[in-house]
Each structure stands twice: as C-alpha cells, then as structure tokens.
Amino acid sequence: xxxxPKKSVTIIVEGIAHEWPKDEITYAEVVTLEDxxxxxxxxxxxxxxxxxxxxxxxxxxxxxxxxxVKEGMEFFVKDTGES
Numbered sequence: 001x002x003x004x005p006k007k008s009v010t011i012i013v014e015g016i017a018h019e020w021p022k023d024e025i026t027y028a029e030v031v032t033l034e035d036x037x038x039x040x041x042x043x044x045x046x047x048x049x050x051x052x053x054x055x056x057x058x059x060x061x062x063x064x065x066x067x068x069v070k071e072g073m074e075f076f077v078k079d080t081g082e083s
Contacts, residue, residue: 012074026066034077047078 008021013033031038031046038044048061051074061067061075 009069009071009073011069012072014075014077020069023068024066025069027061027063030061030075031077034075035079045080047080049076050074051076 008019010017011020011025012018013030016033018033027046027048028038028042030048035044035046038046045063049059050061050067051058052070052072053059054068054070059067
C-alpha cells in the first residue's frame with residue numbers, strides 16, 4: 001500500500017487565504033496563522049469559529065481541539081482580551 005501525498009487545500013483565516021497541507025487543523029495552528037506571535041504568548045485566549053466546514057457546518061474550535069479542513073473553509077479568530 002502506498003501513501004499518496006495529500007493535496008493541500010485553501011483555507012481562509014480572517015479574510016486571508018492560506019494553503020494548508022494537512023487534513024486537520026488545530027486551534028493553535030489557526031490562531032498562529034492569524035497571530036504569528038501566539039506561540040510566544042500561549043496564555044492569550046482567542047475565540048475561534050468556522051464556517052463552510054464539512055457538510056457546510058459552522059462551529060467553534062476550542063483550545064486544544066482540532067477540526068477537519070476542506071477547500072474554502074473560513075475561520076474567524078477574535079482576541080478575547082483574557083489571559
């Protein structure tokens with residue numbers, strides 16, 4: 001059995017297109033796309049929601065969670081101001 005290389009998909013984070021090479025994306029990965037400083041400040045809290053997921057679903061991506069991605073999926077990242 002051979003592994004076929006995965007085709008990347010384009011996801012939208014706060015209106016900016018990003019090529020994503022994996023089947024899933026984590027909360028930390030979405031936040032880092034929006035705020036590249038996030039790994040240095042992991043105590044910051046963000047609200048992450050998405051639209052156009054599999055089955056045209058909308059949802060919330062919680063800290064520590066992940067979601068399967070699909071072409072054109074949109075993510076919205078808001079700094080809650082909490083730490």
